[in-house]
Amino acid sequence: MISQFFVLSQRGDNIVFRDYRGEVPKGSAEIFFRKVKFWKEDEEEEAPPVFNVDGVNYIHVKVAGLFFVATTRVNVSPSLVLELLQRIARVIKDYLGILNEDSLRKNFVLVYELLDEVIDFGYPQTTSTEILKSYVFNEPIVVDAARLPTLGPASMFMQGAKRMPGTAVTKSVVATEPGGRKREEIFVDIIEKISVTFSSSGYILTSEIDGTIQMKSYLTGNPEIRLALNEDLGIGKGSASLYDYRSSAGGAVILDDCNFHESVRLDSFDVDRTLALIPPDGEFAVMNYRMTQEFTPPFRVNALIEEAGQLKAEVIIKVRADFATSVTANTITVQMPVPTYTSRVSFELEAGAVGQTTDFKEGAKRLEWCLKKIVGGAEHTLRTKLTFSQESHGNIAREAGPVNLNFTIPMYNASKLQVRYLQIAKKSPSYNPYRWVRYVTQSNSYVARL
């Protein structure tokens, strides 16, 4: 099984290093880091998560800009190790509230304590924050969330934290509040990553939603919870045929497939689409789902590139928000590669534009257009004039694009999957914990071709 586990910073220094079996030579962390850093440097390729150097298998995940690495000589299941690494990161985050280099460095003794219980002699023992609580004695040293430096896009976890207001989700599962007592609360997040590809004429070529219902419970006494989803929720292609003549937006929600956390009981799921569970401490995914059923994409994107005289071209990008006016999308970034021989760029924002910036990334030959927010129903246009250093040959549209969008839309979900209610088994009449249900939609791959 696993021989060593270690966490490396972005610069490659050991933050935590645990050798479980003594089968792999000591220099492994350095070997790993060099290999990752210089992986086909000329082609700018990223190192794959699993590789072998001199008979040692290095398996890693990147979380919050850190490398979580396991080494082994055994022909293990790669999935098992990758899932385990991801889970270790999550357990640490449960404990520390925030997972980053600073919090790890401050709490490395606690992390060692966790690692001792999570893995013994290379075999995974438990990754349940709940069970670990009774074995772990160090108190987490909480890092101030407000002083956090912004991290790279690699950190799914931090993205998660960013969209949550206040301290809620960056709160440790074990640390007690300054007041000495914990607030009874539970968070349920419906997070959807959407992928849409528009053809040059604006048709939707492919679309998919990968969603997850995440839960983080701070309830004491482990009460049972019932989570009710849309009553007419359909699952699997078989059920889709029943609704074949539904309109694309108004009908029932049909998921292609879904999976569940092991604590979830599906006794009444077939009857009333209710999930029952006793949530363990810490953050976990109650349910993951995938949907390829047609849905209304939140943004319509139109992009056009046209030659405008010798050595000149014009680019027009239009973005229209196809959602209710009560919803606002945040931090939208529009990117578009332009022909490599582009030498100069001049941007023309629409009149009265607020909170919009433009940039030409000279090295990557890419236009970048950032919008602080887009209100539902609004449409924004960017005109750009390009100047070329040489004449374009033939079809200019083939030399540019595609346009890519990045965005986050709080309180919106494209699939229309809803949590109808969140019921907590009552311990006493006065017991009324806080329940937070939120929806977030993020772009995964939102592309418009030219």
Add this chain to the structure above:
Amino acid sequence: MAPPPIVQQKSSSPSQPSGYVFFLPSLSVLLLNRKPLRFLIPSYCLSRKSEVSDLKLQLRQLAGSRAPGADDSKRDLFKRVISYMTVGIDVSAAFSEMVMCSATSDIVLKKMCYLYVGNYARCHPDLALLTINFLQKDCRDVDPMIRGLALRSLCSLRVPNLVEYLVSPLSSGLEDGSPYVRMVAVLGVLKLYHISATTCFDSDFPASLKNLMLTDSDAQVVANCLFVLQEIWNLEANKSEEANRERETLLSKQTIYYLLNRIKEFNEWAQCLILELISKYIPSDSNDIFDIMNLLEDRLQHANGAVVLATIKVFLHLTMSMTDVHQQVYERLKAPLLTLVGSGSSEQSYAVLSHLHLLVMRAPMLFSSDYKHFYCQFSDPSYIKKLKLEMLTAIANESNTYEIVTELCEYAGNVDVPIARESIRAVGKIALQQYDVNAIVDRLLQFLEMEKDYVTAETLVLVKDLLRKYPQWSHDCIAVVGNISSKNVQEPKAKAALIWMLGEYSKDMPDAPYILENLIENWDDENAAEVRLHLLTAAMKCFLKRPPETQKALGAALAAGVADSHQDVHDRALLYYRLLQYDVSVAERVVNPPKQAVSVFADLQSSEVKDRIFDEFNTLSVVYQKPSYMFTDKEHRGPFEFSEEIGNLSLDQESMDNAPRFDESDKDLLLSTSEREENGGPSINGAATPGYSAPHDYNSSLVPLSSQTQSEPAVTSRTSFAIDDLLGLSMLAAPAPPSLKLNSKAALDPGTFQRKWGQLGVSISQEIPISPQGVGSLTTPQALIRHMQANSIHCIASGGQSPNFKFFLFAQKDDGSASFFLVECIVNTSSAKAQVKVKADDASASEAFFALFQSALSKFGM
């Protein structure tokens, strides 16, 4: 850089971190920046030394202290020690002080101390003795937590001469009332086994574990017992019959059902390992199979990808002999796998996608309607995009090719250059595997119009391959290719492809001789030998078609070639020169023979290798796309190599034939893949076989072929190997003395063999290389045995497991003399070498026999 500051706030409480936070970065910066380090070493060592001795001093002062707050100070000091340990600084000098400080009731302190001790005990066995006392005492503590921790640390010391102290705490640990302690004790047995196997067996621990596994109420204790027994019996299996039997019992119906019925009690990680065990189980009948599958059905809905993959492995292996159910399994597992690809991090997706890739490659037909799922997404890292491109290539068929190729063409203009290249190659591969390539050829030709260097380069290589398969397209292609300026083509592969086309189609390209002339003028600037070789051949071809225009250029090329410093270029130039000198019409037959279109390009991997990878589903083999013997040494192949262990050297082959092999039944089901492969084999042979019967024909078809194949090692390296070997072989086989013939029906009983082997001396002992095809085919000894038998060399005994196989073979002269040759042949597939020892009744004939043997072996796998 200044030496790390000395910590002053010694009295701070554990919740307020002190100096160590500042230490870590400064030290790690020192460790990381290689250059400044060289200058800093002296001062740095000094400060580190004084740091450690300072630590020692402080620890000593605190050791006996009962003062309030002493524990807090200790915590700080311990943290500093461990932070040094983490960044790789040796703090073992403080060992005795650390042990002195360990007498405490503070559990956090205890844990840090255990961590420290575990890390350094092995290098300081004498000091480790100091810890035994307090660890043993802690093993009897009232708190089960302390008992467990102490026992774990005690077993982790890894000091051989301390094993005597382990036995009694372990025995009582296994019977402890607390499941936590039992859990720790079970793994402690494994640790003990690795330090001293004899102590472990003498204390009869495996038997206790077996008992515990079947009776304990705690699931994790049961799981740990299973891990430990599996590891121990796997390692012991080669040494003793009993271990082998014990290993079998783990796979008995009784054990398997016991675990299956409790499966939901186990946590997800234990479930994975149990499922892995179940995938090795051989069911008694189809009811058995359906029972297991029904029981595990809901595991496919688990959010943990590892559980799902382990379940899928069980399903796939159980249904191997039931064609239609097997196919249903494929259908059933599609949706959960696709969901997993979308739900986790990209690393997790990669592991799942690798498995999906394997399944797609085995049964592309079954996935042909799911092609949209394999479109690349903007956010996919390149390692995922590559897999997806390969899958799209594999599942392209009449119904979806148009969509897939359209999508791939979008990627060709991608900013991500490696992916753009891969996409173009993918389009080319699809073209090569389709019947109707009309539209694809058009697309490829459009690529050439994009005028991006790398696009042009990749496309040229493809157009060349395409023309070899579909000569009928030459007209359209040549028109476009003729317009490309050779100045814009710099990559050797692409240049070689362009030159090949110029030579091959010089009749249809008016400028061909002049372009070639131009290129030959710049001979000295051409760095790649590959390109120069092609220039020679192209000049020859062009000359034979359009002599007056090319004569001058050919002369220049031959002159430059003969003077070339590269051996192959030199030799080829000389060969052409002499051919022309001898007879131009013969040269024409050699260089420009009528060509057969290549029907199928050879597959890169043999079907045996693919089957092997499939057997190792849900392991790293799938991610690496290599069977485990290619990247792991035997001792570490671990619990996953369970079923098909072959005894050391068995005389009966029955047992091996009974071993579960899945290839055959699987082929019936997955016809589409195997068909392709079967087509692949014969076509190469087909091209080459005429040469065997008619020598002059043989040469004429082979020389230009080999010159073509050298230009695309990436796509068809198999073909070029095969042909190169054939070439080499023809040289070898031709001079072999025909005098030695072997008796194809020779017989020898093992007793006589053994006697003769003992009596005769070694007449030849030599190491010979094995072709890559041979290595690929040698997944079981049987393959080679059959092959050698076809060459009248018979096997009397064989055994081993990849990468090492051992064969005892014999052959008999076919002259009625009853003169035998005996051979011991040890094949190592990872080094692709065979160690051969020959003993002969008639030692004078052994050279001739060895030549025969070598040539037979070199043909293996083709």
